[in-house]
Amino acid sequence: MSEQITIIGGGIGGLTLALALEQKNIDYQLYEQAQSFEALGYGLQLSPNVVRVFRQWGLEKNLAKISHRCFGFELRSFEGDNILARWKLNSDVPYYQCRRADLHQLLFNSIKDHRKIHFSQRLEGYEQKNKLVHLHFTNQNSLTTGALIGADGVRSQIRKTLFPSYKAEYAGYSAYRAILPFQDSYQPLLGKATVWMGENHHVVAYANGNQGEKTQWLNLVLVLKDSNWQEQGWTIPANKQEIAQNFKNTSPLLNEILKEMISNTEPCYKWGLFTHNPLPYWSEGKTTILGDAAHPMLPFQAQGAAMAIEDAYILAQCIAQKNTIETAFGNYEKLRLRRTARVQQTSRNNADIFHATGIKAMVRNLGLGLISSVNGQLLNQKTAWIYNYDVTSLWSS
Numbered sequence: 001m002s003e004q005i006t007i008i009g010g011g012i013g014g015l016t017l018a019l020a021l022e023q024k025n026i027d028y029q030l031y032e033q034a035q036s037f038e039a040l041g042y043g044l045q046l047s048p049n050v051v052r053v054f055r056q057w058g059l060e061k062n063l064a065k066i067s068h069r070c071f072g073f074e075l076r077s078f079e080g081d082n083i084l085a086r087w088k089l090n091s092d093v094p095y096y097q098c099r100r101a102d103l104h105q106l107l108f109n110s111i112k113d114h115r116k117i118h119f120s121q122r123l124e125g126y127e128q129k130n131k132l133v134h135l136h137f138t139n140q141n142s143l144t145t146g147a148l149i150g151a152d153g154v155r156s157q158i159r160k161t162l163f164p165s166y167k168a169e170y171a172g173y174s175a176y177r178a179i180l181p182f183q184d185s186y187q188p189l190l191g192k193a194t195v196w197m198g199e200n201h202h203v204v205a206y207a208n209g210n211q212g213e214k215t216q217w218l219n220l221v222l223v224l225k226d227s228n229w230q231e232q233g234w235t236i237p238a239n240k241q242e243i244a245q246n247f248k249n250t251s252p253l254l255n256e257i258l259k260e261m262i263s264n265t266e267p268c269y270k271w272g273l274f275t276h277n278p279l280p281y282w283s284e285g286k287t288t289i290l291g292d293a294a295h296p297m298l299p300f301q302a303q304g305a306a307m308a309i310e311d312a313y314i315l316a317q318c319i320a321q322k323n324t325i326e327t328a329f330g331n332y333e334k335l336r337l338r339r340t341a342r343v344q345q346t347s348r349n350n351a352d353i354f355h356a357t358g359i360k361a362m363v364r365n366l367g368l369g370l371i372s373s374v375n376g377q378l379l380n381q382k383t384a385w386i387y388n389y390d391v392t393s394l395w396s397s
């Protein structure tokens with residue numbers, strides 16, 4: 001592959017692609033709009049399909065060091081501390097929970113040549129002409145490249161150019177995200193992901209923190225069905241009284257956590273959740289997209305970063321196959337379109353399950369309780385197509 005490759009965006013997807021290309025000795029340059037990588041503390045769950053990629057690169061030990069291991073799931077109701085269902089994961093590949101900033105740092109540190117990563121470079125627009133891609137940056141810089149890959153997230157400039165009519169729309173849900181110091185009384189939440197389900201709202205809690213640090217954290221995501229997103233931005237400082245109002249419950253443990261969240265001086269933000277329907281294709285000529293730029297999804301299956309990592313791994317493999325860049329991009333999207341569209345849909349369906357009301361909620365609670373007590377493995381079967389997938393086995397490297 002002789003074309004110079006340019007990546008726009010140094011999020012989880014862009015950095016994974018940079019690392020994957022470096023591993024294949026393929027030259028690239030990456031441009032990120034931020035001045036440096038922010039220390040975003042929010043949590044990420046990394047399922048076995050992602051962990052296989054880190055294992056393949058010899059990075060699983062490093063990943064384990066920045067993570068807590070999740071052995072299973074627990075679903076609770078907002079009333080009392082009633083456990084509706086619990087089951088153990090049955091994969092021999094671990095499921096981890098870490099902080100996004102730690103994962104980002106791990107990816108960055110694993111890249112040997114940092115001279116290829118350029119900060120404070122915001123792509124303004126591009127055009128394809130004479131078999132080349134011409135890029136324009138907000139700071140007046142411009143450059144010409146042989147291939148352009150947009151890893152520029154849900155508000156992707158590159159997707160907007162490829163698909164002017166596909167706008168990421170507010171999905172009808174907002175999420176509050178917070179990190180709290182882990183208290184002794186949160187012990188029942190260790191080693192698992194816990195979801196409290198209520199009418200039109202749910203809460204996800206899990207421990208995270210770097211094993212090298214003294215303080216461990218509780219990662220909290222509180223999601224609300226909320227038809228209006230009046231705000232101009234995508235995130236706004238949270239109104240803590242609104243949280244208390246919207247997440248009223250009679251679970252002693254959840255109440256203790258919410259009290260702590262409200263009194264804690266750590267900032268808490270409210271995020272509008274934006275998505276769009278699956279795109280019909282991702283590549284045009286010498287340009288393609290990956291991660292949230294290609295398939296923004298609701299976080300209700302915890303697979304957005306996972307899909308970005310799988311995309312990046314596969315895209316680097318396709319580029320390494322010594323085809324033209326157009327063929328490489330075509331092969332990449334053929335391998336990715338169906339799977340990512342299915343994950344997008346599954347994430348959306350989970351919202352209806354978590355937020356069910358009335359009779360639907362009763363049937364859900366009874367069904368989950370019965371299945372998990374009789375044979376919890378049936379619940380693992382529902383996610384097997386996601387977690388058991390192994391991108392590293394598609395090629396023998």
Ligand SMILES: Cc1cc2nc3c(=O)[nH]c(=O)nc-3n(C[C@H](O)[C@H](O)[C@H](O)COP(=O)(O)OP(=O)(O)OC[C@H]3O[C@@H](n4cnc5c(N)ncnc54)[C@H](O)[C@@H]3O)c2cc1C
Nearest residue numbers: 009011012013033045122123152153291292302304305306
């Ligand atoms: C509440 C919540 C919980 C989540 N939990 C999980 C989870 O548990 N597990 C999981 O797998 N996923 C989870 N996700 C999803 C995950 O965070 C995203 O899917 C993932 O971060 C997408 O990575 P990305 O690299 O595609 O995009 P981003 O992380 O958005 O990165 C895009 C990068 O591009 C840069 N950029 C944008 N525009 C430009 C431009 N014009 N020029 C230059 N640079 C630009 C940005 O600054 C940014 O650094 C969650 C999401 C939410 C909202």
